[in-house]
Amino acid sequence: MHISNGIIDGPVAAVFAALALAVLTFCVLRGRRDLDDRLAPMAGLVAAFIFAVQMLNFPIFTAGVSGHLLGGALAALLVGPWVGALCVAVVLVVQALVFGDGGVAMLGLNITNMALLGTAAAYLLIALLLRVLPRTPTGLGITAFVSALVSVVVASQGFVLQYWLGGTTDLGGNLAGLSGTMAGVHLLIGIGEGLITATTVVTVAKVRPDLVYALRALKPAVPAPAVPVAGGAR
Amino acid sequence: MGAGHAHMLYREASSPVHRLPPEVKIAAMVVFTVAVVATPRAAYWAFGGYALLVVAVAALARVGPRWLLGRALIELPFVLFAFALPFFGTGERVDVAGLSLSVDGLHGAWNILAKGTLGVLASLLLAATTTTRDLIVGLDRLRCPQILTQIATFMLRYLDVLVGEARRMRVARMSRGDDPRFLWQLRGFAAGVGALFLRAFERGERVYLAMVSRGYTGRMPAVWQGAGAATAGQWAAAATVPAIAATIAAVALVLT
Numbered sequence: 226m227h228i229s230n231g232i233i234d235g236p237v238a239a240v241f242a243a244l245a246l247a248v249l250t251f252c253v254l255r256g257r258r259d260l261d262d263r264l265a266p267m268a269g270l271v272a273a274f275i276f277a278v279q280m281l282n283f284p285i286f287t288a289g290v291s292g293h294l295l296g297g298a299l300a301a302l303l304v305g306p307w308v309g310a311l312c313v314a315v316v317l318v319v320q321a322l323v324f325g326d327g328g329v330a331m332l333g334l335n336i337t338n339m340a341l342l343g344t345a346a347a348y349l350l351i352a353l354l355l356r357v358l359p360r361t362p363t364g365l366g367i368t369a370f371v372s373a374l375v376s377v378v379v380a381s382q383g384f385v386l387q388y389w390l391g392g393t394t395d396l397g398g399n400l401a402g403l404s405g406t407m408a409g410v411h412l413l414i415g416i417g418e419g420l421i422t423a424t425t426v427v428t429v430a431k432v433r434p435d436l437v438y439a440l441r442a443l444k445p446a447v448p449a450p451a452v453p454v455a456g457g458a459r
Numbered sequence: 460m461g462a463g464h465a466h467m468l469y470r471e472a473s474s475p476v477h478r479l480p481p482e483v484k485i486a487a488m489v490v491f492t493v494a495v496v497a498t499p500r501a502a503y504w505a506f507g508g509y510a511l512l513v514v515a516v517a518a519l520a521r522v523g524p525r526w527l528l529g530r531a532l533i534e535l536p537f538v539l540f541a542f543a544l545p546f547f548g549t550g551e552r553v554d555v556a557g558l559s560l561s562v563d564g565l566h567g568a569w570n571i572l573a574k575g576t577l578g579v580l581a582s583l584l585l586a587a588t589t590t591t592r593d594l595i596v597g598l599d600r601l602r603c604p605q606i607l608t609q610i611a612t613f614m615l616r617y618l619d620v621l622v623g624e625a626r627r628m629r630v631a632r633m634s635r636g637d638d639p640r641f642l643w644q645l646r647g648f649a650a651g652v653g654a655l656f657l658r659a660f661e662r663g664e665r666v667y668l669a670m671v672s673r674g675y676t677g678r679m680p681a682v683w684q685g686a687g688a689a690t691a692g693q694w695a696a697a698a699t700v701p702a703i704a705a706t707i708a709a710v711a712l713v714l715t
């Protein structure tokens with residue numbers, strides 16, 4: 226998913242860099258309000274978790290693309306959309322600066338796809354599904370699974386859009402093929418991501434429901450959180 | 460935790476590049492990469508010039524070619540896309556060894572390989588000469604918003620917590636009769652991923668509270684900020700590399 230230098234042309238990369246910068250500035254302003262003593266270490270851990278998980282790369286040789294887990298849904302569930310987008314963005318910046326994953330000049334494109342599009346899609350679904358589904362661990366698990374799955378596919382289509390706008394090599398009619406390949410591959414990755422996200426979030430919600438941002442936002446409506454507090458996770 | 464202050468890519472050495480303040484190195488690396496990406500792909504000589512610059516900086520930083528090239532393999536999954544382009548590109552086609560390849564696609568593949576590799580080498584040089592702590596200080600001095608440097612600080616610190624906790628849980632599983640081999644240990648890992656997250660969080664929370672009770676306010680101590688900020692001379696010294704790269708890019712743009 227990381228776009229390396231030279232895949233998308235300069236002007237399009239510059240436009241998306243400006244877009245990413247504007248949205249991230251907004252996230253910084255909103256995120257400052259959210260970040261308290263409980264959220265600060267959580268944001269760091271979520272970022273570290275995503276960093277570790279993104280190291281698992283699945284190259285898909287026949288299609289010439291690579292895919293990996295993204296973590297946008299996990300971040301949106303645990304630390305909220307604003308800090309969540311910042312977490313994923315920080316991961317991408319450090320990867321680009323230090324590890325050379327994804328070109329520095331393509332950072333705007335990568336942040337738009339994975340940090341902004343992925344997290345936004347996930348949070349919209351989370352907000353919707355948590356209201357519709359029953360407030361049980363199963364409901365939370367399904368929410369996490371579906372939002373993670375959809376966010377990964379949405380992020381992969383962001384790349385297709387950018388390639389259509391400014392790909393350095395004209396693929397002609399093969400662009401639809403690229404879109405299909407990306408969607409298919411990321412559907413499979415999304416299932417894996419959905420399972421990891423659901424397992425993690427349900428475990429955290431059982432033991433420390435106060436740590437799940439998405440449940441905190443709902444609390445005014447439901448005084449007693451319906452998620453049972455099981456004493457023994459360890 | 461005590462060893463968590465340098466990352467695995469850092470190469471301990473004393474060289475002019477190591478001694479440069481981090482913010483200077485970050486800025487130089489970003490400008491260099493942008494210049495490389497802005498170069499038209501048909502200007503082959505320009506990429507040779509960039510490669511020479513990378514070699515010169517690597518020699519100055521005492522980073523060996525073996526280490527550099529070995530680590531550069533990390534980009535392989537990301538440039539696989541390049542190898543597909545000659546087959547899927549449109550327009551004029553040539554026959555190479557019995558395969559019908561698109562000329563535009565071949566150019567595209569060269570473009571991605573050259574620019575991708577130069578970008579990876581530049582970031583590896585930054586990583587090899589800058590510790591984690593310096594990287595954060597550098598970003599902070601470049602006016603990166605505090606909330607971002609704060610998340611980055613904890614992320615880099617908690618990576619060690621996470622890895623250590625995962626190792627402890629693996630040892631615990633094995634001592635209870637689990638026999639992890641290759642892919643089968645994934646099942647045990649997947650089942651425990653939620654527990655791993657919680658355990659790492661609780662450890663990380665203690666680290667955070669310990670930092671807060673010792674006066675942490677969201678920014679690294681002033682001692683780190685004040686000392687060693689880049690002087691005008693250091694900026695000028697580090698600017699030579701991106702300035703040469705920008706000149707090459709400008710000439711290439713004019714010529715092609």
